[in-house]
Structures are given as structure tokens and as C-alpha cells.
Amino acid sequence: MDIISKAYAEGAAPGPAGGGMEMIIMLAVFGLIFYFMIFRPQSKRAKEHKNLxxxxxxxxxxxxxxxxxxxxxxxxxxxxxxVLALNDQTQITIKKDYITAVLPKGTIQSL
Structure with missing residues (x-):
């Protein structure tokens, strides 16, 4: 029984030195990935929609x-x-936020 406990004690690796700095660098990298892949494109789309x-x-x-x-x-x-006119007889009232695109002039006649 004493041999088994010594084997476990000898096989244990020491803890990593400087692990705190590696964790900070990894969190910073994840923060940059989050900013450039999620937050920045979303804010850009919101700004474009507001201009529209x-x-x-x-x-x-x-x-x-x-x-x-x-x-x-x-x-x-x-x-x-x-107020949006779908044809000569039908008009609806909608919220501006539901407009997704402005089409070129003459698009309705070409449909």
C-alpha cells in the first residue's frame, strides 16, 4: 500500500510557473477576438441602419x-x-425600423 502512494507522489508534475501572466494574455486575446468578430460588425450594421x-x-x-x-x-x-403604398388602393402604416433596404427607382414596375 505504501508503494502505490509513493508512485502517485512521484508522478505528480509541479504547477506551472508564471501561470497568471499566461491567463491574462489569453483573456486579452479572447477579448480582441470578441471585439473584432462580434461587437464591431454589429455596431457597424446598426450605424448603417440608422443612416438608412x-x-x-x-x-x-x-x-x-x-x-x-x-x-x-x-x-x-x-x-x-x-405610410407605405403597396399599390394604388392599398396603404399600410409601418414602423421605420422594419425597412431593410431602399430599392432603385422603377423596381416596383419591373416586378
Whole structure:
């Protein structure tokens, strides 16, 4: 029984020297990866979408996140909503945040 406990004691490796500094460097690398792969692209997309929302105007042909294509017929500067004309008879009111893209002029007629 004494032989087995000595074998375990001899096989144990000493703890790594300077392990704290390696851990700090590894955390810094993970932080940089998180910033460049997740946070920065997301903030860039949010900024582009905010610029898109501010540039919307009457007569723009747009695509919504629900897949609707229409022409903006009324934009209120003080409101977050706009009126979208799907055709000559149908108009809907939607929130500006649901606009995903501004389409080139004449897209609706080509569909």
C-alpha cells in the first residue's frame, strides 16, 4: 500500500510557473477576438441602419423585413412610423425600423 502512494507522489508534475501572466494574455486575446468578430460588425450594421432610417423620403421604393415592397407615400419627421403604398388602393402604416433596404427607382414596375 505504501508503494502505490509513493508512485502517485512521484508522478505528480509541479504547477506551472508564471501561470497568471499566461491567463491574462489569453483573456486579452479572447477579448480582441470578441471585439473584432462580434461587437464591431454589429455596431457597424446598426450605424448603417440608422443612416438608412434618416435618409428615407417620400417616393422612395423600399423593402420591408416582412418581404413587402412598396413606395413611401407619407413620412412624419416627428414619428417613427410611415405610410407605405403597396399599390394604388392599398396603404399600410409601418414602423421605420422594419425597412431593410431602399430599392432603385422603377423596381416596383419591373416586378
Amino acid at each position: 432610417m434618416s435618409s428615407l423620403g417620400k417616393g422612395d421604393e423600399v423593402l420591408t423585413s416582412g418581404g413587402l415592397v412598396g413606395k413611401i407615400s407619407k413620412v412624419a419627421a416627428d414619428s417613427d412610423f410611415l
